[in-house]
Amino acid sequence: xxxxxxxxxxxxxxxxxxxxxxxxxxxxxxxxxxxxxxxxxxxxxxxxxxxxxxxxxxxxxxxxxxxxxxxxxxxxxxxxxxxxxxxxxxxxxxxxxxxxxxxxxxxxxxxxxxxxxxxxxxxxxxxxxxxxxxxxxxxxxxxxxxxxxxxxxxxxxxxxxxxxxxxxxxxxxxxxxxxxxxxxxxxxxxxxxxxxxxxxxxxxxxxxxxxxxxxxxxxxxxxxxxxxxxxxxxxxxxxxxxxxxxxxxxxxxxxxxxxxxxxxxxxxxxxxxxxxxxxxxxxxxxxxxxxxxxxxxxxxxxxxxxxxxxxxxxxxxxxxxxxxxxxxxxxxxxxxxxxxxxxxxxxxxxxxxxxxxxxxxxxxxxxxxxxxxxxxxxxxxxxxxxxxxxxxxxxxxxxxxxxxxxxxxxxxxxxxxxxxxxxxxxxxxxxxxxxxxxxxxxxxxxxxxxxxxxxxxxxxxxxxxxxxxxxxxxxxxxxxxxxxxxxxxxxxxxxxxxxxxxxxxxxxxxxxxxxxxxxxxxxxxxxxxxxxxxxxxxxxxxxxxxxxxxxxxxxxxxxxxxxxxxxxxxxx
Numbered sequence: 049x050x051x052x053x054x055x056x057x058x059x060x061x062x063x064x065x066x067x068x069x070x071x072x073x074x075x076x077x078x079x080x081x082x083x084x085x086x087x088x089x090x091x092x093x094x095x096x097x098x099x100x101x102x103x104x105x106x107x108x109x110x111x112x113x114x115x116x117x118x119x120x121x122x123x124x125x126x127x128x129x130x131x132x133x134x135x136x137x138x139x140x141x142x143x144x145x146x147x148x149x150x151x152x153x154x155x156x157x158x159x160x161x162x163x164x165x166x167x168x169x170x171x172x173x174x175x176x177x178x179x180x181x182x183x184x185x186x187x188x189x190x191x192x193x194x195x196x197x198x199x200x201x202x203x204x205x206x207x208x209x210x211x212x213x214x215x216x217x218x219x220x221x222x223x224x225x226x227x228x229x230x231x232x233x234x235x236x237x238x239x240x241x242x243x244x245x246x247x248x249x250x251x252x253x254x255x256x257x258x259x260x261x262x263x264x265x266x267x268x269x270x271x272x273x274x275x276x277x278x279x280x281x282x283x284x285x286x287x288x289x290x291x292x293x294x295x296x297x298x299x300x301x302x303x304x305x306x307x308x309x310x311x312x313x314x315x316x317x318x319x320x321x322x323x324x325x326x327x328x329x330x331x332x333x334x335x336x337x338x339x340x341x342x343x344x345x346x347x348x349x350x351x352x353x354x355x356x357x358x359x360x361x362x363x364x365x366x367x368x369x370x371x372x373x374x375x376x377x378x379x380x381x382x383x384x385x386x387x388x389x390x391x392x393x394x395x396x397x398x399x400x401x402x403x404x405x406x407x408x409x410x411x412x413x414x415x416x417x418x419x420x421x422x423x424x425x426x427x428x429x430x431x432x433x434x435x436x437x438x439x440x441x442x443x444x445x446x447x448x449x450x451x452x453x454x455x456x457x458x459x460x461x462x463x464x465x466x467x468x469x470x471x472x473x474x475x476x477x478x479x480x481x482x483x484x485x486x487x488x489x490x491x492x493x494x495x496x497x498x499x500x501x502x503x504x505x506x507x508x509x510x511x512x513x514x515x516x517x518x519x520x521x522x523x524x525x526x527x528x529x530x531x532x533x534x535x536x537x538x539x540x541x542x543x544x545x546x547x548x549x550x551x552x553x554x555x556x557x558x559x560x561x562x563x564x565x566x567x568x569x570x571x572x573x574x575x576x577x578x579x580x581x582x583x584x585x586x587x588x589x590x591x592x593x594x595x596x597x598x599x600x601x602x603x604x605x606x607x608x609x610x611x612x613x614x615x616x617x618x619x620x
Contacts, residue, residue, distance in 0.1 A: 057122050057129045057140065057141055058086070058120070058122065058129055058132060058133070058138055059099065059118065059119070059120055059121075059138070059139050059140065059142075060082060060085050060086065061139075062118075062137050063082065063085050063118070063137075064104075064114055065078060065101070065114060065117050067113065067377065067380050069382075070101075070115060070382030070383075071381060074382070076090075078117075079093050081119075082096050082119050085119075085135075085137065086132055087132075088128075088132075092123055092124060092125065092128075094122045094123055094124045095120075095121070096119055096121050097120040098117060098118075098120075098259040099117075099119060099120050099141075099259055100117060100118040100259050100261060101115050101116070101117045101118075101261060102116050102117075102260075102261030103116075103383065104116045105374055105377070108374055108376070108377065109375060111375065111376045111377065113380075113383070146246070147243040149178060149613060150182055150613040150614045150617035151617060152183045152184055152613055152616045152617050153183075153617075154183070157183055157184055157185070157616070160328075161325040161327050162184060162185045162187055163179055163187070163327075163328040163329070163330060164187050164188075164189060164324065164326045164330070165186050165187070165189070165332060166294050166307075166329060166331050166332060167188075167191075167332035167333045167334055167589070167591070168190040168220075168221045168222065168223065168274075168288065169222065169223020169224065169225065169332060169334050169591075170222075170225060170599075170602040171588050171590065171591075171595065171605030171608075172190075172330070173188075173222075173274070173277045173281070173602070173605070174602040174606045175330045175605035175606065176281045176286055176288075176330075176605075176609075177280055177284065177286075178605075179330075179609045179612065180281050180284035182617070183285065184616070185285040185286055185287070186286045186330075187286070187287050188287065188289065189292040189293070189294060190290050190291075191219055191220075191293035191312060191337075192214055192216070192221065192290065193214070193215040193291060194275075194278075194290050195221040195222050195271050195274050195275050196271075196275075197220065198215055198216075198220035198227075201215040201220075202216065202217055202412075205413065205480075206413070206511035208478075208512065211415055211416075211418060213416060213417065214312050216414075216415070216416050217413070217415075217416070217424065218336040218558070219336070219337075219416060220290075221278065221290065222270060222271070223334050224414070224424070224558070225270070225597070226267065226271065227267050227426050228270075228424065228425065228426055228427075228598075229266065229267070229407075229425065229426065229431075230264045230265035230267060230427075230429075230598065231262070231264045231404065231597065231598065231599075232244075232248070232257055232263040232264060232265065232598060232599045233262050233263065234596075234599040234600045236600045238603050238607075240603045240606050243606065244599055244603055245257055245258055247277075247602075248265070248273060251273045251276040251280065252273050252276050253273050254269065254429070264429070266427060266428045266430070266431070269428075269429045291311060291312045291316075292312070293309065293310045294308070294309060294340060294343070295309060295321050295343075297329065297343075297347060301581060302575045302577060303327070303578075303581055303583060304327060304583060304584035306323045306325050306326055307326045307329055308321045308323055308324075309321065309323075309324055310322075326584070327584050328585075329584060329586065330586045330588060330605070330608055330612075331344075331565070331585060331586060331587045331588065331591075331592060332588050332591065332601075333589075333591040333592070334589070334591040335560060335590045335591045336558055336591075337591055338458050340591075341455055341565075342455065344565060348575055349565060349575065350565075350566035350573070350576065351563055351564065351566065352454060353445075353446040353449060353454055353456060353562070353563065353564075354561060354562055355445040356443075356457060356461075356560045356561065357441035357556075357559045357560065358441065358444055358461075358464055358523070358555065358556070358557050359439055359440045359527060359555070360531065360552040360553060360554045360555060360556060361411045361423045361425060361437050361438070362402075362439075362487070362545075362550055362551070362553075363437045363508060363550060363553070364435065364506060364544065364545070364547065364550050365506060366385050366386075366434060366436045368544050368547070369385075369388065370383075370385065370386045372388075372545075373386035373388060374386055384407070385407030385431040385432070385436065386407060386436075387405045387407050387436075388402065388438070388542050389401075389402060390402045390538045390541050392537045392541075394530060394533050394534065398442060398443060399443040400440065400441070400443075400533075400534035400538070401440075402438040402439060402440055402441070402538070403441050404424070404425050404559070405425070405436070405437070406431075406436065406437050406438065407431040407436050408430070408431035408432050408434075408435070408436065409427025409433055409435070409436070409437055409509075410426055410427070410435065410510075411423050411424070411425060411437050411482075411508065411509050411510045411553050412425065412426045412510070413480055413512055417465070419469050420462065420465030420468070420469050421469045421472060421480060421555065422556065423510065423554065423555065423556050424556065425437045425438065425439065433509070434507070435507070439559060440531055440534070440535075440552070442526070442527045442530040442531060444457075444460065444527070448526065454563060457563060458562050460524075460562070461557040461558070464522060464524065464527075465555060465557055467522035467523075467555075468482065468483055468554050468555040470522070471515075471519075471521040472515040472517070475516065475517040476515065477514075477515030478513070480512050481512050481513045481514060481515050482510050482512070482513075482514050482554065483514070483519055483522055483553070484519075484551055484553045484554070485518060485519045485552050486499065486500050486550065487535060487547060487550040487551070488547075488549065489518075489548075490518075490519060490532065490552060491535060494518070495516070495517050495518040497516055498516050499516075500548060500549035502549070505549055506551045510553055522555055523554065523555060560590065561590055561591050564594070565592045565593060567594075570582065571586050571588070571611050572586055573585045573586075573587050586608045586611075588604045588605050588608045589605055
């Protein structure tokens with residue numbers, strides 16, 4: 049699209065665009081479509097800008113695949129714009145207004161220790177950036193390494209090296225989402241969403257995330273975005289420490305007084321714990337910080353069992369998914385790799401759904417504990433890999449946990465991950481290879497001996513290699529039975545989904561946190577012995593049970609930081 053100029057005045061919804069309008073030289077087609085919608089000539093238009101664009105493939109069987117767009121338009125004769133507001137689908141455009149962050153005075157800031165943010169995933173980064181821009185000079189504590197160290201650690205592990213339990217796909221700068229598809233879609237309706245997207249763009253994310261219906265950044269671009277967000281925090285007065293793990297919290301009368309921090313770098317004294325004064329701790333620890341969950345439970349904070357999901361990764365040929373979704377239009381350069389989102393409800397009430405679909409991506413090892421195999425999906429911005437993959441997940445709840453303990457869901461995760469690790473070893477595999485099975489063999493109830501034969505064979509992308517076996521050996525029976533029932537039903541929604549040649553790799557158990565740290569309306573978790581006293585502990589993001597993805601986690605971190613800044617800004 050054209051370089052930015054003065055903001056257009058008119059907003060037009062439900063504009064049909066030909067696929068060619070999505071090509072680099074498609075501006076003229078967009079202008080013509082905008083002119084047609086307004087009933088003016090293309091020569092009358094001064095500027096057109098995309099606000100939203102999605103694919104309409106409902107009539108793909110007849111070859112009718114196109115875009116549906118919302119456009120911002122200004123006319124050369126601005127006086128004509130007012131008269132067009134009465135047309136169907138045309139309204140006055142409200143331009144984006146940057147987020148107003150409460151400014152905290154130096155006196156209010158210096159009246160208490162600087163806030164501490166635990167974790168540098170989306171919730172932690174956005175909370176810290178907001179606090180820094182409010183003038184509060186936050187200290188960010190990240191148990192893992194920076195994003196460059198993470199890349200090295202993940203690559204070494206993929207190549208057969210030992211698991212680094214401090215820095216891996218789950219832990220380190222950027223959080224688990226850094227090694228994913230970088231999806232920014234969310235079901236959360238929040239006025240903070242536009243600000244999150246704009247802050248991502250300011251940090252180097254592609255501008256298209258502001259208008260694509262299903263925006264994503266991709267793991268390759270996320271690395272730079274995450275690094276830039278850290279620099280923005282530091283430029284605004286914050287500090288980021290890596291290999292700094294929360295080891296405990298001190299309280300005074302029910303309120304946080306200090307954070308106990310352990311240096312986890314190689315060569316650091318294991319028994320030395322630094323005590324850092326604190327009055328407010330934003331806990332954005334991520335969904336895999338199982339030791340942090342145990343720490344908080346030991347301190348007496350209220351925690352609840354939370355439903356989550358268990359399942360596998362399924363891989364298909366990306367070409368097959370493109371054909372199934374777009375028909376004859378598959379392969380058009382403006383469409384890119386097709387995605388999908390599927391769900392069914394079984395007669396017993398169990399839900400089975402796809403999650404974190406990664407077009408043109410790969411299956412990755414997301415283990416963070418020894419002796420466990422956990423898989424996830426990842427794709428780069430170009431989404432140009434040979435396979436498509438997504439999770440096929442079965443909802444599990446407290447009724448499946450076999451215990452009333454708040455951390456029973458964590459133990460269920462561990463059991464299935466350890467079972468996957470052992471299943472691969474028992475089948476002749478090496479440590480951290482993953483158990484795998486073709487869909488045809490899984491539905492047929494026989495262990496796989498290898499990939500399907502022929503042109504339709506799907507080659508697994510899991511870097512450490514898969515071991516062919518029976519996935520029922522590492523999945524709870526109610527999970528494997530639900531997947532077996534759901535696959536034919538999902539195939540009705542997307543032809544070829546249950547292709548016998550498709551490959552399933554296990555297990556996926558980290559789709560969301562299995563626990564919720566209870567917080568009150570002030571976003572603080574209160575100690576039971578001092579329920580009326582503000583604790584100063586602010587659980588947030590996905591790990592605390594209040595988000596489900598990159599965008600919703602960033603929104604929650606921003607929400608908590610604004611509450612803190614707003615409270616302190618009221619002090620003189």
